[in-house]
Amino acid sequence: MWFPPALIDLPxxxxxxxxxxxxPSWLFWILMGPCAxxxxxxxxxxxxxxxxxKRVxxxxxxxxxxxxxxxxxxLILDQADVQxxxxxxxxxxxCFILRQTLAYGWKDYPGMSRRAFRWMVFGVIAWSAVFHIMTTYELKDATGIYTGTGLNVFLSLSFIFMLSRRGSSLGQSMYVALAKGIxxxxxxxxxLVMYPGHHLFIFLFLTVWTIDATYCVLLYRKVREEGRSPWAWNRGPAEVPDDPGVLTAVR
Incomplete structure (x- = not known):
């Protein structure tokens, strides 16, 4: 026996x-409907x-x-019919967001040519597709919950990183933040209703909810700092003198 003894035994x-x-199916749809x-x-x-x-x-x-x-x-993997x-x-x-990403996304990478940016985008898509296929197959995850939940944590963090990197509210709104959070x-x-005994999901979703709330607060403060209303529907783009989007990218 190894010393000291393990604090947590594996199941x-x-x-x-x-x-x-x-x-009951009605409970699933009461929760999944607002999610979708x-x-x-x-x-x-x-x-x-x-x-x-003009920013993704x-x-x-x-x-x-x-x-x-x-x-x-x-379209590729065997999935639960309801999902x-x-x-x-x-x-x-x-797919529409991907189109905008190809049009505007390079502005977040001013040191990269637009051609290199496009190669990066499709390269990451291809790698991610293989990763999702292999992980879902390995876990026999018919609902994609494991990869989807992990992706959600990454997504929530990425919004905060995007806000910090841009230093402005360009491309962002409180309505997007709230809809994503909901x-x-x-x-x-x-x-949690589908898999109540999976403590990993409890941990991950508590993380997601905390990060989403943090992003809402940070974005609200940033828009107010810019002298505008966070709830203005058609507010104009933030004025950022050093925004790389004003530069001409090499095609």
Missing amino acids: NVAPVTLPEADR SGWLVAYGLAIYRAKLD GIPVFVVEVNLAWEFTLS RPINLSWFLVD GSFFAGWTV
Whole structure:
């Protein structure tokens, strides 16, 4: 026996092998409905904000990894019947965000040519698709919950990094932040109802909710600092003299 003894013993049965908990279908849809709708609204509002500011509204790397997740789990992998149409609807809307990413995303990478940026985007999408396929297959994760939950943590952090990197509210709005937060909140409860004994999900979604709330506060303060209303629907782009978007990229 190794000294000192382990503080936490491993379970006899890995939680990942446990089946979904029994739950009424109406409870699933009460939780999953706002989750799916919240994300669709967040996507739509991000597209609208990006058109106004000419800056992508979703962090570039998140667009790539998220698009690959939605693509593989709606068109490639065997998926739970109830989840497939939701993933497909997200994927179709995300295609518009990808288009905006190719048009505006290079502004977050001023030291990179637009050609190199495009190669990076499609390279990350391809790698992420393979990763999602292999991970989902390895875990036999028919609902994509493990990769999706991990992606959600990465997404939430990326919004804060994007705000810090840009130093302004360009491409961002409180409405996107709130819609994303609502979608993630109900996603968490959906997962916890389906898999109540999975402590990893409890930890990850508490992390997501905390980060989402932090981002809302930081974005609100930034917009106020810029002298504008965080709730103005058609507020103009923030004036940032050193914004790399005013530079001409090498094609």
